[in-house]
Amino acid sequence: xxxxxxxxxxxxxxxxxxxxxxxxxxxxxxxxxxxxxxxxxxxxxxxxxxxxxxxxxxxxxxxxxxxxxxxxxxxxxxxxxxxxxxxxxxxxxxxxxxxxxxxxxxxxxxxxxxxxxxxxxxxxxxxxxxxxxxxxxxxxxxxxxxxxxxxxxxxxxxxxxxxxxxxx
Amino acid sequence: xxxxxxxxxxxxxxxxxxxxxxxxxxxxxxxxxxxxxxxxxxxxxxxxxxxxxxxxxxxxxxxxxxxxxxxxxxxxxxxxxxxxxxxxxxxxxxxxxxxxxxxxxxxxxxxxxxxxxxxxxxxxxxxxxxxxxxxxxxxxxxxxxxxxxxxxxxxxxxxxxxxxxxxx
DNA sequence: TTGGAATGTCAACAAAGCTGACGTATTGTG
DNA sequence: CACAATACGTCAGCTTTGTTGACATTCCAA
Numbered sequence: 001x002x003x004x005x006x007x008x009x010x011x012x013x014x015x016x017x018x019x020x021x022x023x024x025x026x027x028x029x030x031x032x033x034x035x036x037x038x039x040x041x042x043x044x045x046x047x048x049x050x051x052x053x054x055x056x057x058x059x060x061x062x063x064x065x066x067x068x069x070x071x072x073x074x075x076x077x078x079x080x081x082x083x084x085x086x087x088x089x090x091x092x093x094x095x096x097x098x099x100x101x102x103x104x105x106x107x108x109x110x111x112x113x114x115x116x117x118x119x120x121x122x123x124x125x126x127x128x129x130x131x132x133x134x135x136x137x138x139x140x141x142x143x144x145x146x147x148x149x150x151x152x153x154x155x156x157x158x159x160x161x162x163x164x165x166x167x168x
Numbered sequence: 169x170x171x172x173x174x175x176x177x178x179x180x181x182x183x184x185x186x187x188x189x190x191x192x193x194x195x196x197x198x199x200x201x202x203x204x205x206x207x208x209x210x211x212x213x214x215x216x217x218x219x220x221x222x223x224x225x226x227x228x229x230x231x232x233x234x235x236x237x238x239x240x241x242x243x244x245x246x247x248x249x250x251x252x253x254x255x256x257x258x259x260x261x262x263x264x265x266x267x268x269x270x271x272x273x274x275x276x277x278x279x280x281x282x283x284x285x286x287x288x289x290x291x292x293x294x295x296x297x298x299x300x301x302x303x304x305x306x307x308x309x310x311x312x313x314x315x316x317x318x319x320x321x322x323x324x325x326x327x328x329x330x331x332x333x334x335x336x
Numbered sequence: 337t338t339g340g341a342a343t344g345t346c347a348a349c350a351a352a353g354c355t356g357a358c359g360t361a362t363t364g365t366g
Numbered sequence: 367c368a369c370a371a372t373a374c375g376t377c378a379g380c381t382t383t384g385t386t387g388a389c390a391t392t393c394c395a396a
Contacts, residue, residue, distance in 0.1 A: 144316070
């Protein structure tokens with residue numbers, strides 16, 4: 001039966017075979033490890049972890065964001081985020097200011113110190129990303145982004161698109 | 169200066185801007201969460217974790233693999249892997265047999281029970297992958313794979329390619 | 337003024353990684 | 367043969383990062 005189907009499929013559907021899907025799964029696993037390796041090395045020296053990196057990244061990306069908003073972007077519990085945020089505030093990397101309109105909210109910003117670490121981390125991560133982009137070329141990059149977007153949950157895609165194409 | 173460079177770049181290098189690279193970084197973050205979400209839900213019910221999934225996946229993929237080989241694929245310490253492997257063996261999902269040629273080695277196989285869980289997990293993960301592939305199309309999938317491969321560490325790429333295009 | 341939303345904090349716990357040390361087979365080598 | 371190296375397992379202890387649940391505070395809005 002499998003032999004009978006194969007020739008009918010044509011090559012247009014060959015990328016949907018179990019084997020191709022499994023290779024995609026493995027590619028995600030191995031690539032994600034590379035993706036986090038460089039920042040992880042920097043973070044380990046400063047006794048921070050990936051959770052700190054994520055908080056710093058998205059605070060940089062959305063300056064003045066509230067704790068609740070950051071919570072829904074990161075998809076963790078407030079207790080988990082709070083622990084990370086507390087150390088970043090204590091260490092002077094993040095500033096937390098009471099909201100003007102709604103004083104319950106805290107608005108988060110990177111301090112100059114925090115911005116420096118953000119730059120160090122994202123430089124390292126972008127170096128690898130740049131090398132991968134350059135090696136693969138623009139067409140591959142477009143496909144890469146398309147597949148990743150299609151892989152996201154609706155909520156994640158919403159956050160992702162909300163941050164799309166911001167001016168630097 | 170930035171304004172001066174922009175027109176000279178041409179659109180062929182537009183995918184290497186900081187903004188594009190940052191979007192790639194965020195796409196990886198959000199997509200990876202989606203990528204693991206479905207198996208995670210199944211695993212949580214059975215009180216297993218992602219580490220168990222990874223072990224099961226690669227034992228399925230390379231039946232009879234040794235502990236050492238699995239170790240280098242997964243990139244964790246033997247203590248960490250051992251904890252996971254022990255529960256899988258105790259629960260009857262994985263069989264460990266003494267090597268014939270080298271009796272120090274243990275060869276790992278999935279039992280029928282282990283194979284059933286593997287199928288359940290990979291079905292869930294492949295469903296999402298298939299949907300993403302279908303939505304993005306064959307050309308995008310090729311680019312996706314290219315970029316991910318370029319993002320891997322050399323050692324990871326080696327493992328990845330060693331498992332390439334196995335017959336099912 | 338009272339209910340609910342946003343925030344913060346305490347405690348307890350689990351998954352999954354790490355280091356270091358040690359024991360036991362087994363194998364390869366001088 | 368003797369000894370070093372390899373493969374594996376295990377004990378103990380620690381870290382990061384996630385989870386629940388409970389509870390207090392502050393503040394907005396009906």
